[in-house]
Amino acid sequence: MKTDTNRAIGRDPAFPALSDREIRCLQLVAEGMRSDEAANVLALSNNEVNQALIGAQEKLEASNLMHAVSLAMLIGMIDHADPYQPK
Template sequence: MLLLISHLKNLKAGLWDYNIDLDILECDATWHDLLGIGPGMMRSIADFRPFIFPDDVDRATAIDPESVNAMIELDEQYHVDFRVVRSDGQVRWWRSVASLIVDSHHHRRAIGCVTDTTDLHRGDLDPAPAAPPPPERVVPDIASRLSGREIECLRWVSIGKTAWETSRIVEISQRTVEFHLSNAARKLEAKNKVHAAVIAVRAGII
């Protein structure tokens, strides 16, 4: 397992926010860059489907209302691996992780991160695991709320790692990882650990 995630030190996370009830998709500049298209081109799932590898369209975009409601009720996170076809014709693997919430307008939303994991599928791996490097620009107020270990754990959440996988990578117990993630979510006023990771990515912390 550790060898399979060793290359993740160089990954960038692209943010997305999908309003399930209104079918409105908002993605940041990094998300668009990973797909090789200009910012603001994605406004709905229908806009995204042509960029998904044909065999993976259903897996990447299927929405079952009952499953969505159950995941919101149980505070479960969503994750999926699928292929995209960039604007230059390259086929790339993406991992998408998300938090499912109900917003202040009572709309169901999925808020998450995507990373390009093509090297994982090709076996192009680095010799030892390391967390992704910190960003160049950080929002000081939010950054000052979190400890270094909390930020480190959030980095791994942003690329789809479980608490157990993170514990193996950073060599602390799973319970300690969960403790750090719980503290980070509380400090960032997030609904859960994925939501906290999204806030941290948006703020430039990870």
């Protein structure tokens, strides 16, 4: 499945809203965490984190998890700033 670029970067608000849990899980994955590490940080089960990531992937119509993270960054749902970069 190919993502429509205009839609992916927010020119068409057709993506369903992600839940706070889905956004937080995507953010932690974007920061390099595995789902079990994210589960530990969020005090959730690994299954709950995986379900949130699957839900986000489906809502964003992403072909895989990294695609979902990329789309979430493009549309501004998660922060793409490098936390280790000096300001």
